[in-house]
Amino acid sequence: MALIEVDDVVKSFPSRHGSLAIMNGITFQVADNDFLAIVGPSGCGKSTLLRLLQGLDRPTSGEIRFRGQPVGRVQSEMAMVFQSFALYPWLTVKQNVALGIEARGWSPDRIEAQVERYISVTGLVGFEEAYPRELSGGMRQRVGLARALAVEPAVLLMDEPFSSLDPLTAESLREEVLQLWQDPALPPEAVLLVTHNIEEALSMADRIIVLSHRPSRVLAGVIVNLPRPRDRKSEAFYELTDYVYSLITEGGPPATTPSGQGARSGPPAATGGPGAAPGPSK
Ligand code: ADP
Ligand code: MG
Numbered sequence: 001m002a003l004i005e006v007d008d009v010v011k012s013f014p015s016r017h018g019s020l021a022i023m024n025g026i027t028f029q030v031a032d033n034d035f036l037a038i039v040g041p042s043g044c045g046k047s048t049l050l051r052l053l054q055g056l057d058r059p060t061s062g063e064i065r066f067r068g069q070p071v072g073r074v075q076s077e078m079a080m081v082f083q084s085f086a087l088y089p090w091l092t093v094k095q096n097v098a099l100g101i102e103a104r105g106w107s108p109d110r111i112e113a114q115v116e117r118y119i120s121v122t123g124l125v126g127f128e129e130a131y132p133r134e135l136s137g138g139m140r141q142r143v144g145l146a147r148a149l150a151v152e153p154a155v156l157l158m159d160e161p162f163s164s165l166d167p168l169t170a171e172s173l174r175e176e177v178l179q180l181w182q183d184p185a186l187p188p189e190a191v192l193l194v195t196h197n198i199e200e201a202l203s204m205a206d207r208i209i210v211l212s213h214r215p216s217r218v219l220a221g222v223i224v225n226l227p228r229p230r231d232r233k234s235e236a237f238y239e240l241t242d243y244v245y246s247l248i249t250e251g252g253p254p255a256t257t258p259s260g261q262g263a264r265s266g267p268p269a270a271t272g273g274p275g276a277a278p279g280p281s282k
Contacts, residue, residue: 001068002029003190004053004155009062011048012215021215022048025062028209028218030155030190035181037193037201040211041248046194050157053192054078066155075155079148079188083160085140087132087147094119094128096143100151114150121180122146138169145177149187156188160195170200178204178228198244202237203230210247219247 011023022045030036040046051057052064055074064071066078079100087096097115106114119128122142132140141161148156161177162170180186195201201208202224210219222244226236 003032003034003067004030005063005065005068006030006049006053007063007065009049009052009059009064011045011052011057012060023059024215024217026211026216026218027062028221030192032189034190035193035204035206036190037195037205037208038211039195039198039201039208039244039248040216041213042196044211044214044216046196046211047159050080050159050192050194053155054080054157076151077154078157079151079153079155080157080159081141081144081148081161083163085132085137085144085164087140087143089132092129092131093124093135093143093146096132097124097146097150100147115146118146118150121149121186123176136169137165138173141165141173149180152187154187154189156191158191158193161193162200163195163197174200174204175229198241198248199232202226202240202244203232208244210244212248 006026006028009023009026010021012019012021014020026049028036038046038049048057052059053066053071053075055071066075088099091099094115097119098111101111101114104111119125122145124139124142124146127135127139132143135143144161158177162174165173177191181191193201193204205224208222208224210222211217212219222240224230224240226234226240231237
Protein backbone atom coordinates (compact mmCIF):
# COMPACT_ATOMS: atom_id res chain seq x y z
CA MET A 1 0.00 0.00 0.00
CA ALA A 2 1.29 3.47 -0.83
CA LEU A 3 1.95 5.80 2.08
CA ILE A 4 -0.24 8.47 0.49
CA GLU A 5 -2.84 8.02 -2.22
CA VAL A 6 -4.31 11.04 -3.96
CA ASP A 7 -7.32 9.75 -5.82
CA ASP A 8 -9.06 11.84 -8.48
CA VAL A 9 -9.02 14.99 -6.35
CA VAL A 10 -11.07 17.91 -7.60
CA LYS A 11 -10.91 21.24 -5.80
CA SER A 12 -12.76 24.44 -6.48
CA PHE A 13 -13.26 27.57 -4.43
CA PRO A 14 -16.30 29.85 -4.42
CA SER A 15 -15.66 32.98 -6.46
CA ARG A 16 -17.49 36.03 -7.74
CA HIS A 17 -18.28 34.12 -10.91
CA GLY A 18 -19.64 31.11 -9.12
CA SER A 19 -16.72 28.83 -8.57
CA LEU A 20 -13.06 28.78 -9.45
CA ALA A 21 -11.82 25.32 -10.48
CA ILE A 22 -8.32 24.72 -9.14
CA MET A 23 -7.76 20.99 -9.54
CA ASN A 24 -9.38 18.86 -12.15
CA GLY A 25 -8.88 15.28 -11.03
CA ILE A 26 -5.41 14.85 -9.52
CA THR A 27 -4.21 11.29 -8.96
CA PHE A 28 -0.82 10.12 -7.72
CA GLN A 29 0.76 8.04 -4.98
CA VAL A 30 3.62 8.56 -2.60
CA ALA A 31 5.60 5.53 -1.43
CA ASP A 32 7.68 5.12 1.72
CA ASN A 33 11.07 6.70 1.21
CA ASP A 34 9.87 8.69 -1.76
CA PHE A 35 11.29 12.13 -2.39
CA LEU A 36 8.57 13.49 -4.61
CA ALA A 37 8.57 16.94 -6.15
CA ILE A 38 5.38 18.53 -7.38
CA VAL A 39 6.02 21.15 -10.03
CA GLY A 40 3.54 23.33 -11.78
CA PRO A 41 2.91 26.93 -12.71
CA SER A 42 1.95 29.56 -10.17
CA GLY A 43 -1.70 29.33 -9.17
CA CYS A 44 -2.17 25.71 -10.22
CA GLY A 45 -3.01 24.68 -6.67
CA LYS A 46 0.27 23.36 -5.28
CA SER A 47 -0.11 25.01 -1.88
CA THR A 48 -3.77 24.01 -1.81
CA LEU A 49 -2.77 20.43 -2.51
CA LEU A 50 -0.42 20.40 0.49
CA ARG A 51 -3.21 21.80 2.66
CA LEU A 52 -5.51 19.01 1.46
CA LEU A 53 -2.83 16.41 2.21
CA GLN A 54 -2.36 17.74 5.70
CA GLY A 55 -6.09 17.75 6.32
CA LEU A 56 -6.33 21.53 6.64
CA ASP A 57 -8.90 21.67 3.83
CA ARG A 58 -11.11 19.13 2.03
CA PRO A 59 -11.26 18.13 -1.62
CA THR A 60 -14.44 19.11 -3.45
CA SER A 61 -14.53 15.52 -4.66
CA GLY A 62 -12.14 12.60 -4.73
CA GLU A 63 -10.20 11.28 -1.79
CA ILE A 64 -6.80 11.46 -0.14
CA ARG A 65 -5.67 8.49 1.94
CA PHE A 66 -2.76 8.29 4.35
CA ARG A 67 -1.71 4.74 5.28
CA GLY A 68 -4.97 3.62 3.70
CA GLN A 69 -7.18 5.85 5.84
CA PRO A 70 -9.07 8.82 4.38
CA VAL A 71 -7.54 12.10 5.53
CA GLY A 72 -10.35 13.59 7.57
CA ARG A 73 -8.64 15.86 10.04
CA VAL A 74 -5.30 17.51 10.56
CA GLN A 75 -2.54 14.96 10.22
CA SER A 76 -0.15 14.85 13.16
CA GLU A 77 2.25 12.69 11.14
CA MET A 78 2.85 15.42 8.59
CA ALA A 79 4.73 18.66 9.06
CA MET A 80 5.08 21.64 6.76
CA VAL A 81 7.94 23.95 5.88
CA PHE A 82 6.78 27.24 4.36
CA GLN A 83 8.29 29.65 1.87
CA SER A 84 7.66 32.48 4.33
CA PHE A 85 9.22 30.47 7.21
CA ALA A 86 6.09 31.21 9.31
CA LEU A 87 7.99 31.84 12.54
CA TYR A 88 6.61 33.67 15.55
CA PRO A 89 8.68 36.86 15.86
CA TRP A 90 8.15 37.15 19.60
CA LEU A 91 9.45 33.64 20.29
CA THR A 92 13.09 32.59 20.37
CA VAL A 93 14.54 29.96 18.04
CA LYS A 94 14.14 27.35 20.76
CA GLN A 95 10.55 28.32 21.46
CA ASN A 96 9.68 28.31 17.75
CA VAL A 97 11.17 24.84 17.34
CA ALA A 98 9.24 23.57 20.36
CA LEU A 99 5.90 24.75 18.98
CA GLY A 100 4.99 21.58 17.14
CA ILE A 101 5.68 19.22 20.03
CA GLU A 102 4.33 21.24 22.93
CA ALA A 103 0.84 19.84 22.58
CA ARG A 104 2.09 16.28 23.00
CA GLY A 105 1.98 16.19 26.76
CA TRP A 106 5.68 15.37 27.04
CA SER A 107 7.75 16.25 30.09
CA PRO A 108 9.70 19.53 29.83
CA ASP A 109 12.94 17.53 29.81
CA ARG A 110 11.84 15.44 26.90
CA ILE A 111 10.71 18.52 24.95
CA GLU A 112 14.04 20.19 25.72
CA ALA A 113 16.01 17.17 24.51
CA GLN A 114 14.00 16.90 21.33
CA VAL A 115 14.39 20.63 20.60
CA GLU A 116 18.13 20.42 21.19
CA ARG A 117 18.44 17.43 18.88
CA TYR A 118 16.78 19.16 15.97
CA ILE A 119 18.51 22.47 16.62
CA SER A 120 21.74 20.56 16.31
CA VAL A 121 20.66 18.60 13.22
CA THR A 122 19.75 21.80 11.39
CA GLY A 123 22.91 23.71 12.32
CA LEU A 124 21.34 26.17 14.75
CA VAL A 125 23.53 25.53 17.79
CA GLY A 126 24.44 28.86 19.36
CA PHE A 127 21.27 30.54 18.10
CA GLU A 128 18.85 28.97 20.58
CA GLU A 129 17.98 32.25 22.31
CA ALA A 130 17.97 34.43 19.18
CA TYR A 131 14.79 35.94 17.79
CA PRO A 132 13.84 35.49 14.13
CA ARG A 133 14.56 39.14 13.30
CA GLU A 134 18.17 38.60 14.31
CA LEU A 135 18.61 35.80 11.79
CA SER A 136 19.31 35.71 8.06
CA GLY A 137 16.75 34.16 5.73
CA GLY A 138 18.71 30.94 5.52
CA MET A 139 18.90 30.65 9.31
CA ARG A 140 15.19 31.39 9.62
CA GLN A 141 14.41 28.58 7.24
CA ARG A 142 16.60 26.30 9.33
CA VAL A 143 14.29 27.12 12.23
CA GLY A 144 11.28 26.28 10.05
CA LEU A 145 12.93 23.00 9.15
CA ALA A 146 13.89 22.20 12.76
CA ARG A 147 10.33 22.88 13.91
CA ALA A 148 8.95 20.53 11.25
CA LEU A 149 11.51 17.77 11.91
CA ALA A 150 11.09 17.99 15.69
CA VAL A 151 7.66 16.39 15.42
CA GLU A 152 9.44 13.48 13.65
CA PRO A 153 6.89 13.46 10.88
CA ALA A 154 6.33 10.53 8.57
CA VAL A 155 5.84 13.02 5.76
CA LEU A 156 7.64 16.32 5.39
CA LEU A 157 5.69 18.77 3.24
CA MET A 158 7.77 21.60 1.82
CA ASP A 159 6.03 24.49 0.10
CA GLU A 160 8.59 26.40 -2.02
CA PRO A 161 10.97 26.30 0.94
CA PHE A 162 13.93 27.79 -0.92
CA SER A 163 12.11 30.37 -3.05
CA SER A 164 12.65 33.36 -0.81
CA LEU A 165 16.35 32.69 -0.19
CA ASP A 166 19.23 34.09 -2.18
CA PRO A 167 20.64 31.55 -4.68
CA LEU A 168 23.74 30.57 -2.72
CA THR A 169 21.88 30.13 0.55
CA ALA A 170 19.18 28.18 -1.23
CA GLU A 171 21.74 25.86 -2.78
CA SER A 172 23.49 25.06 0.46
CA LEU A 173 20.21 24.50 2.27
CA ARG A 174 19.04 22.16 -0.51
CA GLU A 175 22.18 20.11 -0.05
CA GLU A 176 21.66 19.97 3.69
CA VAL A 177 18.04 18.89 3.32
CA LEU A 178 19.20 16.09 1.02
CA GLN A 179 21.78 15.00 3.58
CA LEU A 180 19.16 14.93 6.32
CA TRP A 181 16.87 12.99 4.02
CA GLN A 182 19.55 10.41 3.31
CA ASP A 183 20.30 9.89 7.01
CA PRO A 184 18.40 6.77 8.05
CA ALA A 185 18.42 7.85 11.70
CA LEU A 186 16.27 10.89 10.94
CA PRO A 187 12.65 11.38 9.94
CA PRO A 188 10.75 11.62 7.62
CA GLU A 189 9.71 8.59 5.56
CA ALA A 190 8.67 10.68 2.59
CA VAL A 191 9.26 14.23 1.41
CA LEU A 192 6.89 16.18 -0.80
CA LEU A 193 8.56 19.25 -2.21
CA VAL A 194 6.34 21.74 -3.97
CA THR A 195 8.15 24.09 -6.29
CA HIS A 196 7.83 26.02 -9.52
CA ASN A 197 11.58 25.61 -9.98
CA ILE A 198 12.14 22.67 -12.33
CA GLU A 199 15.92 22.55 -11.81
CA GLU A 200 15.37 22.43 -8.07
CA ALA A 201 12.94 19.53 -8.45
CA LEU A 202 15.34 17.66 -10.71
CA SER A 203 18.29 18.25 -8.43
CA MET A 204 16.50 16.86 -5.38
CA ALA A 205 13.67 14.45 -6.13
CA ASP A 206 13.41 10.80 -7.13
CA ARG A 207 10.20 11.49 -8.94
CA ILE A 208 8.34 14.55 -10.21
CA ILE A 209 4.65 15.05 -10.64
CA VAL A 210 4.12 17.74 -13.28
CA LEU A 211 0.90 19.70 -12.97
CA SER A 212 -0.74 21.72 -15.70
CA HIS A 213 -2.07 25.25 -15.48
CA ARG A 214 -5.27 25.71 -13.48
CA PRO A 215 -7.55 23.81 -13.30
CA SER A 216 -4.66 21.45 -12.85
CA ARG A 217 -4.25 17.85 -13.76
CA VAL A 218 -1.21 15.60 -13.77
CA LEU A 219 0.61 16.04 -17.08
CA ALA A 220 3.19 13.41 -16.24
CA GLY A 221 4.99 11.54 -13.54
CA VAL A 222 8.69 11.71 -14.34
CA ILE A 223 11.24 9.40 -12.74
CA VAL A 224 14.51 11.22 -12.17
CA ASN A 225 16.96 8.42 -12.77
CA LEU A 226 20.05 10.60 -12.54
CA PRO A 227 22.90 9.63 -10.21
CA ARG A 228 23.31 11.55 -6.95
CA PRO A 229 24.70 14.06 -6.31
CA ARG A 230 22.97 15.47 -9.35
CA ASP A 231 25.15 17.21 -11.88
CA ARG A 232 23.21 20.20 -13.17
CA LYS A 233 25.65 20.62 -16.02
CA SER A 234 25.23 17.11 -17.38
CA GLU A 235 23.56 16.42 -20.70
CA ALA A 236 20.98 14.18 -19.06
CA PHE A 237 20.04 16.92 -16.60
CA TYR A 238 19.53 19.42 -19.44
CA GLU A 239 17.43 16.96 -21.38
CA LEU A 240 15.18 16.21 -18.46
CA THR A 241 14.84 19.91 -17.67
CA ASP A 242 13.81 20.64 -21.27
CA TYR A 243 11.38 17.79 -21.21
CA VAL A 244 9.61 19.02 -18.06
CA TYR A 245 9.57 22.61 -19.39
CA SER A 246 8.00 21.43 -22.61
CA LEU A 247 5.36 19.51 -20.70
CA ILE A 248 4.32 22.62 -18.81
CA THR A 249 4.53 25.08 -21.67
CA GLU A 250 3.04 22.93 -24.41
CA GLY A 251 0.94 20.60 -22.33
CA GLY A 252 -1.40 23.12 -20.75
CA PRO A 253 -3.57 26.05 -21.78
CA PRO A 254 -3.24 29.54 -20.25
CA ALA A 255 -4.42 29.83 -16.66
CA THR A 256 -7.68 31.69 -17.15
CA THR A 257 -9.55 33.57 -19.82
CA PRO A 258 -9.23 37.37 -19.53
CA SER A 259 -12.72 37.64 -18.03
CA GLY A 260 -11.63 35.35 -15.23
CA GLN A 261 -14.24 32.76 -16.13
CA GLY A 262 -12.89 29.35 -15.35
CA ALA A 263 -15.06 27.47 -17.86
CA ARG A 264 -13.20 25.64 -20.58
CA SER A 265 -13.59 22.80 -22.95
CA GLY A 266 -11.89 19.44 -22.58
CA PRO A 267 -8.37 19.09 -21.25
CA PRO A 268 -5.52 19.46 -23.73
CA ALA A 269 -3.57 16.39 -24.73
CA ALA A 270 -0.22 15.96 -23.02
CA THR A 271 2.75 15.98 -25.33
CA GLY A 272 4.53 12.72 -25.90
CA GLY A 273 8.01 12.20 -24.50
CA PRO A 274 10.86 13.26 -26.78
CA GLY A 275 13.15 10.54 -28.00
CA ALA A 276 16.16 11.56 -25.95
CA ALA A 277 14.43 12.16 -22.63
CA PRO A 278 12.60 9.61 -20.53
CA GLY A 279 8.88 9.67 -20.99
CA PRO A 280 6.22 9.87 -18.31
CA SER A 281 6.61 7.11 -15.77
CA LYS A 282 2.88 6.43 -15.57
P1 ADP B 1 0.08 27.63 -6.10
O1 ADP B 1 0.59 27.28 -4.76
O2 ADP B 1 0.24 26.55 -7.12
O3 ADP B 1 0.63 28.92 -6.63
P2 ADP B 1 -2.42 27.96 -4.68
O4 ADP B 1 -2.75 26.61 -4.18
O5 ADP B 1 -1.85 28.92 -3.71
O6 ADP B 1 -1.51 27.84 -5.99
O7 ADP B 1 -3.73 28.65 -5.26
C1 ADP B 1 -4.42 28.18 -6.39
C2 ADP B 1 -5.56 29.12 -6.66
O8 ADP B 1 -6.54 28.93 -5.64
C3 ADP B 1 -5.19 30.59 -6.65
O9 ADP B 1 -5.89 31.21 -7.69
C4 ADP B 1 -5.69 31.06 -5.31
O10 ADP B 1 -6.06 32.41 -5.38
C5 ADP B 1 -6.89 30.18 -5.08
N1 ADP B 1 -7.14 29.94 -3.66
C6 ADP B 1 -6.30 29.34 -2.79
N2 ADP B 1 -6.86 29.24 -1.57
C7 ADP B 1 -8.09 29.80 -1.67
C8 ADP B 1 -9.17 30.02 -0.76
N3 ADP B 1 -9.09 29.60 0.52
N4 ADP B 1 -10.28 30.64 -1.24
C9 ADP B 1 -10.38 31.01 -2.51
N5 ADP B 1 -9.40 30.84 -3.43
C10 ADP B 1 -8.27 30.25 -3.02
MG1 MG C 1 1.90 28.16 -3.51
